[in-house]
Amino acid sequence: MDFALDEEQTQVRDWVREFVRREITPLEPEVLRRERAGQPGLTGDELAELQAKARASGFFGVLTPQEYGGMGLGAVMAALLETELGRSFVPFRFGGYADNILFHGNEEQKERYLLPTISGERVSCFAITEPGAGSDAKAIRTSARRDGDDWVISGEKTFITGGHEADFTMVFAVTDRERGADGGVTCFLVDRDMGWRSEPISTMGQWGPAALVFDEVRVPSENVLGEVGGGFRLAMQWIGQGRYLLPARALGSCERLVEMAVEQARNRVTFGKPIAEYQAIQWMIADSAVEVEALRWLVLHAAWLVDQGVDSRHAQSIAKLYGGVKANEIVDRVLQIHGGMGYTRELPVERWYRELRLLRIYEGTDEIQRRTIARNLLKGHAKVTGSLG
Numbered sequence: 001m002d003f004a005l006d007e008e009q010t011q012v013r014d015w016v017r018e019f020v021r022r023e024i025t026p027l028e029p030e031v032l033r034r035e036r037a038g039q040p041g042l043t044g045d046e047l048a049e050l051q052a053k054a055r056a057s058g059f060f061g062v063l064t065p066q067e068y069g070g071m072g073l074g075a076v077m078a079a080l081l082e083t084e085l086g087r088s089f090v091p092f093r094f095g096g097y098a099d100n101i102l103f104h105g106n107e108e109q110k111e112r113y114l115l116p117t118i119s120g121e122r123v124s125c126f127a128i129t130e131p132g133a134g135s136d137a138k139a140i141r142t143s144a145r146r147d148g149d150d151w152v153i154s155g156e157k158t159f160i161t162g163g164h165e166a167d168f169t170m171v172f173a174v175t176d177r178e179r180g181a182d183g184g185v186t187c188f189l190v191d192r193d194m195g196w197r198s199e200p201i202s203t204m205g206q207w208g209p210a211a212l213v214f215d216e217v218r219v220p221s222e223n224v225l226g227e228v229g230g231g232f233r234l235a236m237q238w239i240g241q242g243r244y245l246l247p248a249r250a251l252g253s254c255e256r257l258v259e260m261a262v263e264q265a266r267n268r269v270t271f272g273k274p275i276a277e278y279q280a281i282q283w284m285i286a287d288s289a290v291e292v293e294a295l296r297w298l299v300l301h302a303a304w305l306v307d308q309g310v311d312s313r314h315a316q317s318i319a320k321l322y323g324g325v326k327a328n329e330i331v332d333r334v335l336q337i338h339g340g341m342g343y344t345r346e347l348p349v350e351r352w353y354r355e356l357r358l359l360r361i362y363e364g365t366d367e368i369q370r371r372t373i374a375r376n377l378l379k380g381h382a383k384v385t386g387s388l389g
């Protein structure tokens with residue numbers, strides 16, 4: 001058993017760590033200032049400029065296969081890099097990303113949707129959730145009916161990340177109500193100019209998703225992604241593509257938060273002593289450090305299983321659930337250690353407090369992860385002894 005990084009992993013991780021230190025962290029005060037004024041932390045141009053800088057050093061499409069111009073790095077490497085990016089709250093991500101299901105497109109769809117998404121010319125969004133169907137995704141009502149060579153889509157989607165910025169959506173609609181999720185849901189690639197509308201939704205986080213409205217939107221049949229009726233499988237594939245990356249990012253944030261707590265504990269004096277000398281504070285720091293360490297190995301283990309090409313869903317659910325719950329406990333303790341200052345918008349702690357809350361909700365709530373984990377154990381698909389048997 002080897003818990004060490006190899007030379008390549010160390011080098012790549014160190015490069016990203018340095019990039020974050022040099023290019024991203026210095027932007028933090030300005031990002032906080034803008035967000036306090038209700039503006040986006042980074043403009044699209046600024047993000048593109050940072051992505052171009054990273055690309056000049058080869059950092060583009062971390063998980064995108066090399067044949068599509070990406071780095072084609074594995075899941076462990078992607079998790080390590082995501083953790084480094086998570087150490088800053090500046091909303092930066094490397095360019096060169098495309099949703100995994102777009103790789104299932106035919107050659108023409110790859111030309112029109114996949115390649116321009118990788119290059120950053122086009123922006124996608126993934127739309128399955130509806131006002132009446134979130135955790136229970138099989139309950140979607142948005143429908144698509146055939147009309148000659150076209151399909152006509154009607155319905156409403158909600159909470160769609162990037163839905164107000166995207167110029168096309170991968171939308172899931174019922175094409176055979178009797179079969180439902182079992183062969184009756186289809187995925188369509190729908191350009192905005194085909195007629196769907198979006199409305200931003202304000203949230204407690206810094207960026208908002210959107211509601212999408214399809215009012216008899218006519219879509220040519222060549223815009224079906226994959227097979228007619230094969231949409232639900234594609235949706236599950238999209239959701240399962242990188243669940244380990246969400247807690248990986250939270251891990252980086254928690255590392256930074258605990259470092260901030262240590263610093264604050266050393267410097268803040270009450271009753272003539274640094275608060276670091278009080279056991280109440282030490283225990284909060286100790287518990288948080290233990291949980292950060294446990295989260296690191298859960299994330300890396302899930303990513304390692306992905307790289308092994310074996311079924312990683314159980315491990316990914318465990319990492320996502322633990323990451324969501326513990327990141328929220330950690331940020332709460334760190335806020336407490338900062339006292340009144342932790343509650344202000346002068347520091348990023350309250351920002352992380354709001355942002356990390358989402359981790360317990362999207363891409364499978366805590367309850368849905370618990371349901372999955374328990375079902376796997378009860379049905380004998382997974383063992384409590386884990387992947388060591």
Ligand SMILES: Cc1cc2nc3c(=O)[nH]c(=O)nc-3n(C[C@H](O)[C@H](O)[C@H](O)COP(=O)(O)OP(=O)(O)OC[C@H]3O[C@@H](n4cnc5c(N)ncnc54)[C@H](O)[C@@H]3O)c2cc1C
Pocket residue numbers: 126127128129133134135136158159160161162203209358361362363364365366367368371
């Ligand atoms: C900021 C944000 C971004 C999002 N981005 C996207 C996106 O890009 N695309 C997209 O399609 N969706 C997106 N979503 C939707 C997200 O995936 C759903 O909100 C999530 O799956 C929960 O669904 P819901 O909100 O309908 O809650 P519900 O399903 O109504 O759940 C309500 C509560 O009941 C619990 N619950 C439900 N079923 C069970 C059960 N069987 N057992 C125990 N408890 C249960 C839930 O855990 C939750 O606590 C996003 C959501 C948010 C907030």
